[in-house]
Amino acid sequence: MQKLTVDGQRIVNEDGAQVILNGVNVVCKDKLKGYVDPCEESLFTWFHEQGFNVVRLGLIWDGVEPEPGVYDNDYLRKIKQQIIWAEQNGMYVFLDMHQDLYSSLYSDGAPEWATFSDGLPHVVGSIWSDAYLESPALNRALDHFWDNAPAIDGIGLQDHYAAMWKHAAQFFADCPNIIGYDMMNEPYPGSRGQEVFGTIIAAYAQTVMGATEIDMEQLSALWFDEEKKQEILVGMADMSIYRVLVESAREASQVFEREVLAPFFNKTAAAIRSVAPDGFLMLETSYFANMGVESGLELVRNSEGGVVHNQVFTPHGYDLVVDTEHYEIYNQDRVDLIFANHRKVQERLNVPVLIGEWGAFTNHPATFELSKGVISIFEKYLWSNTYWCWCDGFKETPYAKVLNRAYPQVTGGVLAGYHYDYDTDVLKVDYIPSGDETLIYHPRAATLSKEDVVVSGADSYQVELRPSIDSEGGIVAIIASQCKGEISVTVGKSTLTLG
Numbered sequence: 001m002q003k004l005t006v007d008g009q010r011i012v013n014e015d016g017a018q019v020i021l022n023g024v025n026v027v028c029k030d031k032l033k034g035y036v037d038p039c040e041e042s043l044f045t046w047f048h049e050q051g052f053n054v055v056r057l058g059l060i061w062d063g064v065e066p067e068p069g070v071y072d073n074d075y076l077r078k079i080k081q082q083i084i085w086a087e088q089n090g091m092y093v094f095l096d097m098h099q100d101l102y103s104s105l106y107s108d109g110a111p112e113w114a115t116f117s118d119g120l121p122h123v124v125g126s127i128w129s130d131a132y133l134e135s136p137a138l139n140r141a142l143d144h145f146w147d148n149a150p151a152i153d154g155i156g157l158q159d160h161y162a163a164m165w166k167h168a169a170q171f172f173a174d175c176p177n178i179i180g181y182d183m184m185n186e187p188y189p190g191s192r193g194q195e196v197f198g199t200i201i202a203a204y205a206q207t208v209m210g211a212t213e214i215d216m217e218q219l220s221a222l223w224f225d226e227e228k229k230q231e232i233l234v235g236m237a238d239m240s241i242y243r244v245l246v247e248s249a250r251e252a253s254q255v256f257e258r259e260v261l262a263p264f265f266n267k268t269a270a271a272i273r274s275v276a277p278d279g280f281l282m283l284e285t286s287y288f289a290n291m292g293v294e295s296g297l298e299l300v301r302n303s304e305g306g307v308v309h310n311q312v313f314t315p316h317g318y319d320l321v322v323d324t325e326h327y328e329i330y331n332q333d334r335v336d337l338i339f340a341n342h343r344k345v346q347e348r349l350n351v352p353v354l355i356g357e358w359g360a361f362t363n364h365p366a367t368f369e370l371s372k373g374v375i376s377i378f379e380k381y382l383w384s385n386t387y388w389c390w391c392d393g394f395k396e397t398p399y400a401k402v403l404n405r406a407y408p409q410v411t412g413g414v415l416a417g418y419h420y421d422y423d424t425d426v427l428k429v430d431y432i433p434s435g436d437e438t439l440i441y442h443p444r445a446a447t448l449s450k451e452d453v454v455v456s457g458a459d460s461y462q463v464e465l466r467p468s469i470d471s472e473g474g475i476v477a478i479i480a481s482q483c484k485g486e487i488s489v490t491v492g493k494s495t496l497t498l499g
Contacts, residue, residue: 001087001177003278006310010415011352011384015436018411021354021384022051022441023091024403026082027058027098029108035063036078037390041085046395048089049471050404051441055086056182056356056386058096062104062111065164068153076171087177094180094282095172096356097165101131102142102188114157116144126226127323132188132287133197134224142190146260158264162271170275180280182314182356183268188287189256196252196288203248204232207241230329233320237331246292246337253288254296261286262298269300269308282314284356285345290316292338295345313349315342316357316388317374327366332373339377346381353381357388361399368398372422375402379419404443404473406491412436412479416486426492433458435482442491445474455480457487 002013011019024047028037035058047055063075086093099109106122117137125131131138148156165183172178189196201220205211223229236242269281285295295315300308317338321330339355346353358374361367378385387403394400406420406427413434420427425444442448446467455461458480467474476491 001090001092003176004092004179004280005278006280006312006352008350009346009352011312011354013410015412016434017436017438018413018415018431019384020382020407020409020411020415021054021092021386022405022407022409023047023054023056023386024052025056025058025096025357025386025389027056027096027389029058029060029098029100031062031104031108034075034078035060035108036075036082039082041088043390044082044085044089044091047086048091049468049473050400051407051409051443051473052091052403053409053441054092054094054179054384054386055082056096057082057086057093058098059168060098060104060108061114061161061164062109064168065160066111068113068151068155068160069163071164071167073171076168080172080175083172083175083178087175092177092179093175094182094280095168095178096182096185097168098185100128100185101135101138102145103138106131106135106138110141110145110157114145114151114160115141116149117141125224129323130224132193133220139191139193142188146190146264158267162268165268166271166275169272169279173276178279180282180312181272181276182282182284183265183272184284186287186290186316187261187264187284189253189260192252192256192260193287196249196256196293199248199252200245203245204235204241207244208235230326233326233329236320236334237329239333239337242292242334243337246294246341249288249293250296253286253293257286257296258298265300266302270302273308278310280310280312281308282312282354282356285315289341290318290338291320292334292341294341297345297349299349299351311349311351313342313346313351313353314356315345315353317342317355318358318360322360325362325364327364327370330366330370332370335374336377339381343381352384354384354386356386358385359387359399360389361397363393363397365398368402371399371402375405376419379407379417382415382417406440406442408438408440409475410437410439412438413482421492424492424494426490426494429489429491430486431489432484432486433480433482435479438478438480438489440476440478440489440491441473442476443473444492445476446472448476448491448493452491452493453478454490455487456489457483457485459483
């Protein structure tokens with residue numbers, strides 16, 4: 001498989017062709033399963049048939065380093081088998097060091113030996129993520145991690161983490177389809193998060209409730225009351241209010257990213273790059289950017305202060321109703337704001353974007369249209385993405401039908417724009433051709449003929465259909481003559497009537 005590199009805000013292959021990565025998360029957070037989803041190569045074959053060309057594959061610190069300085073290579077070999085299956089099906093992989101609620105004691109992530117709660121109680125919220133705001137034990141454990149407190153062997157927790165990443169990266173160094181390293185899933189600030197949350201609650205009290213005197217304990221309790229929480233979420237549908245709330249939290253969240261997260265990424269990246277010098281460094285934001293707080297993320301720098309090459313911005317984006325069935329108050333305007341703020345960060349950093357997580361949808365019928373709404377954003381910004389998450393029953397869900405979409409996997413030239421019409425199965429792609437091959441995945445490629453592919457604006461071009469053997473999908477390959485202006489390609493049965 002061709003190596004991928006960064007060219008400004010584009011991901012390109014060895015031929016200089018622009019690549020869009022489109023795929024899914026495969027992350028096992030269950031310790032009883034050994035942090036590895038039981039599956040076979042057929043799963044990755046199915047992914048390939050769906051047009052996926054990348055997998056965000058989860059690692060768990062507790063699985064990699066069950067004891068201080070002791071690494072479980074049997075666990076890593078099981079992960080490597082999945083990487084090999086992905087390669088055999090033409091798919092790239094980037095590794096995600098996953099955590100939720102920091103530790104395996106509370107959910108998944110750090111081993112018990114790296115979890116120091118000082119005897120404080122752990123509190124479980126009505127939604128799993130509420131524990132970030134409610135649990136003293138969890139926040140104390142995170143504070144110790146961000147402070148690089150020494151483990152029982154005297155080595156700092158962050159130093160252990162970086163060394164663990166170095167071991168994992170070296171273990172997988174012979175896997176040619178690994179393209180990058182997602183250094184930590186959704187970093188949460190620990191007790192500093194209370195300040196971020198506090199600014200949001202205070203802004204809500206002033207903006208919505210007209211409060212002049214603010215009782216933070218009383219106001220916070222409203223969020224943890226399920227009925228009151230739904231009322232608050234309905235109120236946050238007013239975008240003039242919601243913008244005030246996320247803006248209020250911006251500085252407190254960015255202080256953590258600048259002062260704590262950036263040095264942590266620098267340290268971890270240096271360990272990874274010492275054994276894997278060319279893979280993407282995947283940069284995640286503070287947890288609060290998931291809801292639309294603009295990130296202050298900085299690029300990784302080396303020990304001399306220079307910006308390190310091959311970095312990709314990999315934020316997440318979820319509406320506030322995530323992990324619930326309250327799709328009646330899902331708000332596309334909030335989702336648009338989240339990704340618009342990610343776009344601002346991309347333009348500031350001038351790197352490619354791969355949305356590492358989005359969706360987390362249930363089997364609710366509404367998820368079909370909601371998924372189309374998010375995909376349209378990725379089309380507009382020419383972003384790559386990995387959907388969260390592969391699960392039992394995935395194939396039968398409404399959103400799975402949306403994920404099986406037409407898109408330009410590899411553009412021989414500079415991609416200007418594209419859009420897939422789900423109603424007509426027609427894909428339109430605009431790009432400036434370089435004379436190299438363009439590869440378009442289409443979910444109905446096996447039903448198409450060359451007459452269903454129309455190229456406008458090129459002096460000459462060639463079309464080749466490469467349908468899959470066991471599915472309707474496949475590749476439409478196009479080589480168009482090099483030119484300075486844009487050409488347009490439409491692929492689909494309706495192109496005859498359109499033309």
